[in-house]
Amino acid sequence: MLKDINLNAMNYFEAVARLGGISKAAEELGVSPSAVSQQIRQFEQQFGVRLFKRDKRKLTLTLDGERLFQTTTQAFRMMRDVRSAIQRQRENRHFNLRVSPSFAVRWLSPRLKEFLDLAPNWAVRIDAAPDFSDFETEVVDLDLRYGEGGWTGLHEEAVVHDLVLPMCSPGYLEELRALSDDPIGQLRQARLIDSVKTHYRWDFWLARHGVMGERMVYPLRFDRSSMALQLAADGAGVVLESSTLALDQLESGALVPLSTAFEAIRFPAYWLVCPSRHTSRRIVRIFSDWMREAGRVHDARAAELITGLGCRIREQSGRQLPGEEYVGE
Structure with missing residues (x-):
């Protein structure tokens, strides 16, 4: 069920996968890289699978990670689009x-x-x-x-x-x-x-x-x-x-x-x-x-x-x- 999913960790995961690194995701989210890493570990534990392959400082998505990323990035994109539409509607209330x-x-x-x-x-x-x-x-x-x-x-x-x-x-x-x-x-x-x-x-x-x-x-x-x-x-x-x-x-x-x-x-x-x-x-x-x-x-x-x-x-x-x-x- 949706209530069993850590939505905050999902947000961190989507940012890391989309930007290609923990440091870039931390900068966008306004948190420390260690906070991002902790959320990613918790997210992987919740799903019981590895979402990233770690090769020294390089992160690449696993097959499961790719499947999850395709779903989450689409969901977050839709949410951003809806937010923008709501803001435009509010700005255009004349x-x-x-x-x-x-x-x-x-x-x-x-x-x-x-x-x-x-x-x-x-x-x-x-x-x-x-x-x-x-x-x-x-x-x-x-x-x-x-x-x-x-x-x-x-x-x-x-x-x-x-x-x-x-x-x-x-x-x-x-x-x-x-x-x-x-x-x-x-x-x-x-x-x-x-x-x-x-x-x-x-x-x-x-x-x-x-x-x-x-x-x-x-x-x-x-x-x-x-x-x-x-x-x-x-x-x-x-x-x-x-x-x-x-x-x-x-x-x-x-x-x-x-x-x-x-x-x-x-x-x-x-x-x-x-x-x-x-x-x-x-x-x-x-x-x-x-x-x-x-x-x-x-x-x-x-x-x-x-x-x-x-x-x-x-x-x-x-x-x-x-x-x-x-x-x-």
Whole structure:
């Protein structure tokens, strides 16, 4: 049985037979020549045969030794090949994720260590870019996309909802209240900050709320939600934006709802998207499981915050405007 074989002595025997001498084997194994000689003697005693012919300082394999060497060298070669393959596989464990820029900075980045702790041996590359992945031509495991879903031919799963509402700094709100007690009137006097890549834009929102007028212009337009939110927090105007991206500023009071008369619109906004074949990849499953739980915790926290600020929440589903695509944020 295998447990009866001295595997350490077999390792010494294979090295001596392969290298053609005890000194060379000792150097490779990092031991003394006497230790090698002792192991060879024990190995021969275990098999009850001579494995080497000793002629002065020259060693040659006996017939039994040759038979054993052919078996052991093949076994050790296979083991070395498997070890190399395992090492290469470990070195090649890469996870490539694409995610919209503002979400990457404001939401994913502060939580990323939680995921890295679940996958400590993986090399993670995150591409914070507004464009969706072309999975057929790019090396991307998973997209964390902003949008409405409905990407033909791809697996998709909503993992984070959004709550959109008009927000501004407390100081700017006081300026607007000095001009009007009516939230609609305040909006007509406000400088509106437009996030051009968001799902809900001012044109749509204002029309739904019957807010029209000559002064309804957007002198400030940004293609990054993070820039629009920061400008609003600095007191430059009112932004119609994501509480998901503004959660820390809402909690700290740097941003406040323009009015509790306006509902927060809730809809599934951030999606895991990839070809169906990618869902069988271990790292994709690990990240997806983590995102589901992180999204669930976030959604509960955001809803509690918004209602705590006095705003009602209205569920919204379906596309904003027929045929439009929303990318990036």
